[in-house]
Amino acid sequence: MKSRYLIPLALFLVIVGFLAVGLKNDPKRVPSPLIGKPAPHFELPTLYDPKEKIATEQLRGKVWLLNVWASWCVSCRAEHQVVKRFAQMNLAPVYGLNYKDEEADAKAWLESLGNPYEASLVDRDGSTGIDWGVYGVPETFVVDKKGIIRHKVIGPVTDEIVRDQLVPLIKKLKEEKG
Amino acid sequence: MRRALLLLLLVPLVAGAAIEVHKFDDPGQEKLYKSLISELRCLVCQNQNLADSNADLAKDLREKTYEMVVAGKSKEEIIDWMVARYGDFVLYRPPLQRNTLLLWGGPFVIFLVGVVVLVRFIRRRPSGDRQVLTEEERRQAEALLGEGREGGDA
Numbered sequence: 400m401k402s403r404y405l406i407p408l409a410l411f412l413v414i415v416g417f418l419a420v421g422l423k424n425d426p427k428r429v430p431s432p433l434i435g436k437p438a439p440h441f442e443l444p445t446l447y448d449p450k451e452k453i454a455t456e457q458l459r460g461k462v463w464l465l466n467v468w469a470s471w472c473v474s475c476r477a478e479h480q481v482v483k484r485f486a487q488m489n490l491a492p493v494y495g496l497n498y499k500d501e502e503a504d505a506k507a508w509l510e511s512l513g514n515p516y517e518a519s520l521v522d523r524d525g526s527t528g529i530d531w532g533v534y535g536v537p538e539t540f541v542v543d544k545k546g547i548i549r550h551k552v553i554g555p556v557t558d559e560i561v562r563d564q565l566v567p568l569i570k571k572l573k574e575e576k577g
Numbered sequence: 578m579r580r581a582l583l584l585l586l587l588v589p590l591v592a593g594a595a596i597e598v599h600k601f602d603d604p605g606q607e608k609l610y611k612s613l614i615s616e617l618r619c620l621v622c623q624n625q626n627l628a629d630s631n632a633d634l635a636k637d638l639r640e641k642t643y644e645m646v647v648a649g650k651s652k653e654e655i656i657d658w659m660v661a662r663y664g665d666f667v668l669y670r671p672p673l674q675r676n677t678l679l680l681w682g683g684p685f686v687i688f689l690v691g692v693v694v695l696v697r698f699i700r701r702r703p704s705g706d707r708q709v710l711t712e713e714e715r716r717q718a719e720a721l722l723g724e725g726r727e728g729g730d731a
Contacts, residue, residue, distance in 0.1 A: 429620060432664040499633070525637050532662040534620035534634055 431532055431551045438465075438542045439530040443520035446497055446505055453494070453520055455546060462572045464493045464565075465540040466516070466556075467528065469500045470508035472536040478555035479512050485561050486515035491541075491569050495519035498528050498536055541565065543572045597636070599643050610646045614639055616669050617659055626669060 433439070442454040466482055468475040486493050495516035497505045505519070522528055531540065541550040550568055552560055601607035611628070617638070619630035627635045627642070638659075645655045659667045671677045710718065 426623060429666045430664060432661060525634075529634075529637060529641065529662060532664075534663065 427535065428553050429534070431548075431553075433532050433540075433548045434551060436548060438540070438546050438548050439527075441520065441522075441527045441530070443496075443522060443527060446495075446502065446509075446519040446521055449521070451518075453518060458494070458542065459546050460544050462491045462544060462569055463517075463542050464491055465496055465531070465542065466493055467496045467498050467531075467533050467536050467538045468519075469498045469536050470504040471500065472498075474555045475537045476512065478537050478557075479515075481556050481558055481561060483513050483515040484558070485556070485565065488566075490566065491573070492517040496527065496531075496533075497521050498533065499523065499525045541568060541572070544575060597639070601647070606646050609652060610643060613642050613646070613652065613655055617642070617656075618667050618669050620663055620667065 438455050440455050442452050445451050445453060464485075468479075482493060493516055495518070497519045499522065502521070505521075509516075509519070520527070525533075531538075535553060537555055539552040539556050540548050543549050549572060550564065552564070556565070599607075599610065601610065614628040615626050617627045619625045619627050619632055619635040619638070621632035621634050622630050625632075625635070627639050641658075642655060645658065650658075656668070665671055665677075671680060673681050
């Protein structure tokens with residue numbers, strides 16, 4: 400009979416359990432439905448040569464990263480050094496998606512902070528961003544040899560994310576057949 | 578003074594008018610557009626729908642919604658388009674599927690548990706017509722009550 404007095408305590412512990420898990424969840428991190436799906440098609444001019452267009456299909460056969468950035472985005476600035484360090488590893492080419500930016504601002508930004516990108520694709524009106532489900536810059540996608548999105552980092556990439564998530568994944572993807 | 582305050586009441590109307598204006602030839606399409614932007618979530622400010630949000634992305638998505646509505650797309654087509662990009666999270670009314678069963682069923686389960694607890698609690702309480710006093714106790718009680726009444730009258 401005494402055990403019934405333990406019921407509130409048990410309920411309390413259950414609630415604490417849920418809250419503890421909830422604290423660790425970041426509501427800003429929305430799982431992308433695009434993981435495991437083909438990378439949405441784009442054919443965009445590059446920042447430094449508007450005549451040169453790059454399409455998703457051209458990138459088939461290699462593992463590549465798409466890093467969404469903009470000169471107006473503050474956390475991109477913080478992330479940029481990490482992207483530079485990653486690019487120096489020469490593990491996979493990083494393409495930039497210059498999202499809803501002004502050409503002059505974007506160029507000035509790259510000139511002052513350094514340019515780690517293979518090329519930066521210009522998405523002035525943000526429609527490619529919408530196709531890729533971008534809702535908070537910066538975002539980084541990993542695309543495999545078959546053109547399938549395999550991973551997405553929402554928010555700034557950190558050295559820890561590079562070490563623990565990107566490098567192991569890319570090494571694995573590079574061994575897969577194209 | 579009072580007139581100035583009354584004029585101030587109009588300020589929110591002016592602010593609301595800053596949101597882009599869309600023209601519809603067909604009232605059905607306008608209704609569809611309005612219902613869509615009120616049911617789709619803005620991913621930047623997650624507790625607002627597209628209709629209420631001033632975020633840049635919400636503006637772009639309203640524009641896309643408008644384009645698709647005017648192009649004659651159905652509600653399902655537009656919702657599928659959004660879900661393909663942003664996932665179920667973009668829906669304020671989540672679909673009933675395996676991973677949302679708890680979400681949809683949870684309140685009913687909790688309600689049922691409540692009913693069961695309530696019924697058991699009521700059943701366990703002694704009912705009124707049961708004999709609770711022995712004959713001896715009843716006599717004592719009557720005697721006491723009788724005394725009280727006499728005392729009260731005096």
